[in-house]
Amino acid sequence: MLSRTAASLYWMGRYMERAEFTTRLIEATIRLGSLSARSGTDEAWKSALAVVGATGPVGAAGESLGAFSARRHLALSKDNPSSIRSCLERARDNARAARNVLTQEVWEAVNRAWLIIRDRTSPGGTRATLSLVEDLKAETRGFEGALARMLRSEAYWFMRLGSVIERGDNTARLLDVKYYLLLPEGEQVGGTLDRDQWMTILQIVSGQTAYRVIYKQPLKPWLVADLLIYRRELPRSLAASAAETVSLLGEFGSRSGRQGEADRLARRRLGRLESGNIDALIQRGLHESLQRLVEENAMLDRTVAKQFRFP
Numbered sequence: 001m002l003s004r005t006a007a008s009l010y011w012m013g014r015y016m017e018r019a020e021f022t023t024r025l026i027e028a029t030i031r032l033g034s035l036s037a038r039s040g041t042d043e044a045w046k047s048a049l050a051v052v053g054a055t056g057p058v059g060a061a062g063e064s065l066g067a068f069s070a071r072r073h074l075a076l077s078k079d080n081p082s083s084i085r086s087c088l089e090r091a092r093d094n095a096r097a098a099r100n101v102l103t104q105e106v107w108e109a110v111n112r113a114w115l116i117i118r119d120r121t122s123p124g125g126t127r128a129t130l131s132l133v134e135d136l137k138a139e140t141r142g143f144e145g146a147l148a149r150m151l152r153s154e155a156y157w158f159m160r161l162g163s164v165i166e167r168g169d170n171t172a173r174l175l176d177v178k179y180y181l182l183l184p185e186g187e188q189v190g191g192t193l194d195r196d197q198w199m200t201i202l203q204i205v206s207g208q209t210a211y212r213v214i215y216k217q218p219l220k221p222w223l224v225a226d227l228l229i230y231r232r233e234l235p236r237s238l239a240a241s242a243a244e245t246v247s248l249l250g251e252f253g254s255r256s257g258r259q260g261e262a263d264r265l266a267r268r269r270l271g272r273l274e275s276g277n278i279d280a281l282i283q284r285g286l287h288e289s290l291q292r293l294v295e296e297n298a299m300l301d302r303t304v305a306k307q308f309r310f311p
Contacts, residue, residue: 001101001154001155001158003308003309003310003311004097004311005097005098005100005101006154006158006308006310007305007308007310007311008094008095008097008098009094009098009101009155009158009159009162010158010159010161010162010304010308010310011090011091011094011162012091012094012095012098012110012159012162013158013159013160013161013162013163013166014162014163014165014166015087015088015090015091015094015162015166016087016088016091016110016113016140016143016163017162017163017166017167017170018052018082018087018166018170019084019087019088019091019113019136019140020136020137020140021052021166021167021170021204022052022074022075022082022083022084022087023084023133023136023137023140024137024203024204024205025048025051025052025074025174025204026048026071026074026075026084026129026133027130027133027137027203028200028201028203028204029044029045029047029048029070029200030067030071030126030129030130031200031203032044032196032197032200033045033067042066042067044197045066045067045070045071046070047177047178048070048074049070049073049074050177051170051173051174051177052074052080052082052173053082053173067126068123071123071129072122072123075117075120075123075129075132076117076120076121076122076123084117084136085117085118085120088110088113088114088117089114089118091110091113091114092110092111092114095107095110095111098155101155102155103146103149103150105142105145105146105149106143106146106147106150106159108146109139109140109142109143109145109146110143112139112142113136113139113140113143116132116135116136116139117132117136120132147159147160147163152251154252154255157248157251157252158308160244160248161245161248161249161304164241164244164245164248165241165245165297165300165301165304167236167241168238168241168242168245168293168297169294169297169298170236171205171228171236171237171238171241172238172290172293172294172297173290173294174201174204174205174228175201175225175228175229175290176286176287176290176291176294178197178198178201194221195219198219198221198224199219201224201228202219202224202227205228205234205236205237206236207224207227207228207234207236210227210231210233210234211223211224211227214227214231214233215227222278222279222282223278225278225281225282225286226277226278229273229276229278229281230273230276230277230278238273238293239270239273239274242266242269242270242273243270245266245269245270245300246263246266246267246270249262249263249266249304250263252308260303260307261303261306261307262300262303262304262306262307263307265296265299265300265303266300269296269300
């Protein structure tokens with residue numbers, strides 16, 4: 001496979017995963033905001049923007065940050081590279097570049113998602129935004145389903161590799177923002193708002209049922225962190241993403257007979273996650289540890305690009 005095509009597939013996987021994550025983030029923040037006072041709502045949207053690393057002005061000139069401007073920036077902004085619109089546009093561009101190795105189902109799922117948002121200039125009110133979110137969630141689920149039905153070949157492996165590397169980054173950032181930024185000053189740790197925020201984190205990663213099944217006890221923040229970092233049973237956990245990354249890189253190695261620095265880095269990361277535990281991680285500093293995981297994920301991304309000679 002041409003390295004140019006491989007890069008398009010990899011980045012299509014990353015952008016579709018990022019679009020889905022941002023969609024879930026918007027939905028969860030709306031629902032969290034409905035439980036908070038006005039100041040709590042604004043803090044929730046600031047944190048949502050921090051999760052995706054949104055920088056620069058969010059609203060129009062003279063417009064203060066609020067729920068509407070934050071929703072518009074996350075969903076529709078052409079200037080925000082992590083907005084749903086930007087991600088779907090780039091995913092579609094990459095899909096067109098690799099069209100000859102995609103199934104019709106995969107192409108149509110990406111294209112339909114883009115058409116839903118292409119001509120939107122405003123997210124509308126809360127109900128309109130939630131309706132848009134539901135439509136986009138349906139199409140991103142359609143993409144995942146179409147991808148799952150593809151032949152297990154290089155095209156599938158590159159798309160899936162992009163997805164799981166993006167997923168690990170998203171989960172680490174989400175957990176770090178909750179731990180480090182989300183609870184407003186003066187709010188009680190373990191209070192109602194704190195519990196609502198942790199439940200929102202679980203909602204974003206589809207982890208509410210998993211938490212109840214695995215831990216069988218009331219919500220505790222350190223157990224949510226354990227679930228999102230170490231439990232491979234949860235597909236969006238860091239451990240699950242790390243394990244699948246090793247497996248996918250192994251498929252390339254089996255095909256070519258060669259492995260490289262990306263394989264070694266991915267195995268080292270998985271080994272540390274498999275041998276770690278949440279108590280030791282918290283003692284070392286959860287924020288610092290999550291920051292290292294984000295940096296390590298970025299290094300893995302660069303190493304994958306170098307190993308497969310992405311342009």
